[in-house]
Amino acid sequence: MKPLQVKQCCANLYGGEAARFLLGDSFHPGGVELTGRLARLAGLSRDSVILDVASGKGASALHLAQSLGCEVVGIDLSSTNTEESTAEAMARGLDHKARFVTGDAERLPCENECFDAIVCECAFCTFPDKQRAAMEFARVLRPGGIVAISDLTRTSKPLPELDGLLSWIACIGDAQPLEQYGAWLNQAGFTIETTERHDNCLIDLVNSIRKKLLAADVLKGLGKLNVPGLETDEAKRFAQAALKAVQEGHLGYGVLIARKTCPL
Numbered sequence: 001m002k003p004l005q006v007k008q009c010c011a012n013l014y015g016g017e018a019a020r021f022l023l024g025d026s027f028h029p030g031g032v033e034l035t036g037r038l039a040r041l042a043g044l045s046r047d048s049v050i051l052d053v054a055s056g057k058g059a060s061a062l063h064l065a066q067s068l069g070c071e072v073v074g075i076d077l078s079s080t081n082t083e084e085s086t087a088e089a090m091a092r093g094l095d096h097k098a099r100f101v102t103g104d105a106e107r108l109p110c111e112n113e114c115f116d117a118i119v120c121e122c123a124f125c126t127f128p129d130k131q132r133a134a135m136e137f138a139r140v141l142r143p144g145g146i147v148a149i150s151d152l153t154r155t156s157k158p159l160p161e162l163d164g165l166l167s168w169i170a171c172i173g174d175a176q177p178l179e180q181y182g183a184w185l186n187q188a189g190f191t192i193e194t195t196e197r198h199d200n201c202l203i204d205l206v207n208s209i210r211k212k213l214l215a216a217d218v219l220k221g222l223g224k225l226n227v228p229g230l231e232t233d234e235a236k237r238f239a240q241a242a243l244k245a246v247q248e249g250h251l252g253y254g255v256l257i258a259r260k261t262c263p264l
Contacts, residue, residue: 028056028060028121028122028150029122029150029198029201029202029204029205029253030150030198030201030204030205030253031059032059032060032063034121034150034198034201034255035059035060035063035064035119035121036063036067037255038119038121038148038150038255038257039064039067039068039119039148041148041194041196041255041257042117042119042146042148042257043146044064044068044070044116044117044146044148045068045070046068046069046070047070047116048068048070048071048116048117049070049071049073049114049115049116049117050064050070050071050072050073050115050116050117050118050119051072051073051074051075051108051110051115051117051118051119051140052064052072052073052074052075052118052119052120052121053075053105053108053118053119053120053123053133053137054075054076054077054105054120054121054122054123054126055074055075055076055081055082055085055100056076056081056085057081057084057085057088058074058081058084058085058086058088058089058098058100060119060121061073061074061085061098061100061119062085062088062089062092062094062098064098064119065089065094065097065098066092066094066097069097070097071097071098072097072098072099073098073099073100073101073110073115074098074099074100074101075100075101075102075103075105075108075109075110076100076102076103077102077103077104077105078102079102081100082100082101082102083100085098085100086099086100105120105123105127105133105136106127106128106129106132106133106136107136108136108139108140110140111140112139112140113139113140113141113142113143113145114140114142115140115141115142115145116141116142116145116146117141117145117146117147117148118137118140118141118145118146118147118148119148119149120137120147120148120149120150120151121149121150121151122150122151122152123151124149124151124181125151125152125154125172125174125175125176125181126174128174130176130181130184131184131187131188133184134184134185134187134188134190135188137185137188137190138188138189138190138260141260142260143260144259144260144261145259145260146257146258146259146260147185147190147256147257147258147259147260148255148256148257149181149255149256149257149258150198150253150254150255150256151175151178151181151253151254151256152172152175152202152251152252152253153175153176153177153178153181153251153252153253153254154172154175154176154177154250154251154252155177155249155250155251157250159241159245159250159251161237161238161241161244161245162238162241162242162245162251172242172251175251178195178197178254178256181254181256182195182256182258185256185258189260189261190258190259190260190261191258191259191261192256192257192258193257193258193259194255194256194257195254195255195256195257196254196255197252197253197254197255198253198254198255199246199252199253201253202242202246202251202252202253203243203246203247206239206242206243206246207243209235209239210236210239210240210243213235213236213239
């Protein structure tokens with residue numbers, strides 16, 4: 001799959017009704033609770049100007065704007081996501097604190113050194129050119145700025161049960177060890193300050209998806225559910241394979257906090 005196809009596939013997946021049904025409003029393990037953990041580790045405050053890269057439906061950006069009272073800009077490749085996020089911000093009276101822009105993480109539509117912090121949740125692993133994305137993070141951050149990443153991690157062991165599921169491959173196929181994410185950030189001028197494992201959040205998410213898929217089968221059988229793009233048999237196989245991979249230590253979820261220390 002070509003890089004542009006990978007990015008668009010992932011954006012379409014997370015912009016669809018199937019993702020909303022399975023994942024709810026927060027499209028990453030740990031939900032807004034883990035977003036709060038990232039904010040505390042990064043030392044974010046009311047005075048922070050934050051960029052949420054791959055902001056999805058805007059749950060994290062809106063949570064940060066509301067809980068901290070800070071200014072947040074969300075950028076996502078899906079125009080559907082940014083339009084829905086903008087509407088939600090207006091509905092919640094947060095449009096003066098949170099705004100959303102359609103854009104590419106590898107070509108951020110932002111000026112140099114205009115943010116205090118970047119939050120990127122369950123998305124860095126999907127960027128085809130991760131080094132370029134890391135350099136873009138460094139470009140738009142002020143000196144001393146913080147990157148707070150939470151993401152899927154994966155060992156080098158082949159996982160054919162997951163790789164064979166083409167509807168999911170764009171979003172997990174290039175997950176890497178947490179240390180490799182750190183290496184890309186190091187090369188872009190960041191110093192790693194904190195790493196944490198949160199595999200339990202991934203297990204909780206997979207188990208939640210499995211329960212929803214079982215319910216979906218029942219509802220579909222009764223003719224009471226129609227979710228475009230939801231293939232329950234394929235998704236159930238994926239969820240079972242993912243759970244096994246996490247339990248065996250081959251797939252996980254981690255947090256990484258890094259500070260911009262070197263000029264570009």
